[in-house]
Amino acid sequence: MPSAVVVRRVHFNAAHRLHNPDRSAEWNRATFGPCNNPNYHGHNYEVELCVEGDIHADTGYVVDVGIVKALFQEHVHVHLDHRNLNLDVPWFATRLPSTENIAIFIWDQLVTRIPAGRLQCVRLWETPSNYVEYRGA
């Protein structure tokens, strides 16, 4: 069977702040600039979920992208959308909510749940000008 990568775009928005509590206030301001502002700021995050696998003869699908979106809604969107990543998401209690780490969170929530094929890549736009690709550890 030929294989392909299928991709579903989804999105959420959230507030966050980059601040490493193990470092000084001065180091944080120098390292993170306005992303360190104490009262948070936010983004519209765009996500691409990429699933690689064989194309099934009976459906013509690698995986139904409607199922991929439903899994995102159930296991990611409910935790991140309209949330403050620092305050509302326990996973970020000990991790900086950088785009890199948010991509890892999304990967970890979905990697074992994709029902056909395998999660190949999470691509996460923080703004229209910057994004991250994560393909697993």
Next chain:
Amino acid sequence: MPSAVVVRRVHFNAAHRLHNPDRSAEWNRATFGPCNNPNYHGHNYEVELCVEGDIHADTGYVVDVGIVKALFQEHVHVHLDHRNLNLDVPWFATRLPSTENIAIFIWDQLVTRIPAGRLQCVRLWETPSNYVEYRGA
């Protein structure tokens, strides 16, 4: 002289929360849904600043859009970018930071400062799916 509208796109990102302190918690949740979440969420805001006026024969310009952007940076971006609109911007102490009201804030900050032509419209995207046009009171 012929006239035209020139438009400059700019952007900022911010956190906010929709909550009317004069109403009950229940009314706020029912009215604003997840936008009422207590710990804020955020957006990448895209802005179009539209200036209408005569085209000057010596420059071919209605207005130099570089100046329009510089005015935005000086009088809007510095106040809103990487900020929490509810906590960091005094203008919103008594106003809800809805897209409509943020557009009014941008208008008010710029309307008297445009050096040629007149501000015709502020168009403000909160997400790629919704925006507001404001043309003055």
Next chain:
Amino acid sequence: MPSAVVVRRVHFNAAHRLHNPDRSAEWNRATFGPCNNPNYHGHNYEVELCVEGDIHADTGYVVDVGIVKALFQEHVHVHLDHRNLNLDVPWFATRLPSTENIAIFIWDQLVTRIPAGRLQCVRLWETPSNYVEYRGA
């Protein structure tokens, strides 16, 4: 109260064919070209629903765009999405499913149902390269 226009983007996809049964096959081929192909073709339609009105002091909203989207889903999307406009939508039994006429259909389905403000414009993209604006008869 200041007024503004708020806009919600929504979308659907559909099949259609441009064919005027009162004219000859030759006239139809000459007028509509490949859009006259007998077995239909299709598009991803993007829609902007524009509502103009006063900004309410208690919400900061002209209208809740979530309600605008819900009305679209209930009164437009259910009729047009994943449909053949010629065969499945009675309104087009006597009208050509051109972008212009589809915009009128959307307008007619929504104009009396907007709960605050008034429908100002339906903007309908047939492709990324062409769209129509309709503001009522």
Next chain:
Amino acid sequence: MPSAVVVRRVHFNAAHRLHNPDRSAEWNRATFGPCNNPNYHGHNYEVELCVEGDIHADTGYVVDVGIVKALFQEHVHVHLDHRNLNLDVPWFATRLPSTENIAIFIWDQLVTRIPAGRLQCVRLWETPSNYVEYRGA
């Protein structure tokens, strides 16, 4: 008959330089900045051609957007695409090739040629961040 606005997006790319020969080199550098660089620079221009008129009952069209594009190709694209506006286009021998003036050129080339409805607006993007709307003198 109801009326509507139909819009066709088209594009071209060109080199240009902003320089007013009636003014000093110093004034030109101060006014136009890098746009005054002597050896030209260039852009991918995106154009929206907006035609307003009644919707014809026999076609469902205000105007066939394929005809609008063909007129653009014949009367605008052939003059501007892959050209140096300053050196190759006689119309700009006495006018600055600003976005405003290029929009006027496009308008003048098309306004009397639209076969149905009337040209309502030429919208011209110089970059994804700035554009001009021109609606006639």
Next chain:
Amino acid sequence: MPSAVVVRRVHFNAAHRLHNPDRSAEWNRATFGPCNNPNYHGHNYEVELCVEGDIHADTGYVVDVGIVKALFQEHVHVHLDHRNLNLDVPWFATRLPSTENIAIFIWDQLVTRIPAGRLQCVRLWETPSNYVEYRGA
């Protein structure tokens, strides 16, 4: 010689329906949902054609993207654009016109015809929210 990947975006639109005639009507409705609607629906398909190869010293090109587009027009667009994939394209008589399979059709039509370099990837958007990457069997 250094090598690179060059990419040309092209597009077409078409109607289709997902229906496996070897399975029951019930299975088809459950599996394909509204994509199984009997009278077809449609999409604006966006395509990226990626060609990998050495950069030629005399042209600075891996391949002239104008030739890549011309090959697409001649060997793909003529078969798919403004067509009903199920009824008008013999290749789909025995295959489901899923995005995955349409990408394979495009690949098969072009892979032996690229005049310089080699076809590396066909990326096919069915909607702005989902796409497929195919790199050969």
Next chain:
Amino acid sequence: MPSAVVVRRVHFNAAHRLHNPDRSAEWNRATFGPCNNPNYHGHNYEVELCVEGDIHADTGYVVDVGIVKALFQEHVHVHLDHRNLNLDVPWFATRLPSTENIAIFIWDQLVTRIPAGRLQCVRLWETPSNYVEYRGA
């Protein structure tokens, strides 16, 4: 440490002409078509700078994309933006300013300067319809 790719989008605009002085005028016209026009044309170039590396525990970053942009401004933008690539950039005195070669120029200017991780890919759009990916020699 997990690794990821981070990407920063930047842009510039420039004039250029494709012309190989070692070949005849006829060969150049046949090979490059309107891109060979003698007085130059131009583009808005969009660039994606991709950096691959480990995610640092103290910042959550592979690399600060603000630094990547600053390096682009200092080592690329200053040379290419609002310039004529043929006349103003010595590197192109002996190379054709094709999209492929411009990507190599950007790579060469940045590859040794990325302060964390390594430059993985330069993706360069000449127009919204064509781009090049370069990953080093």
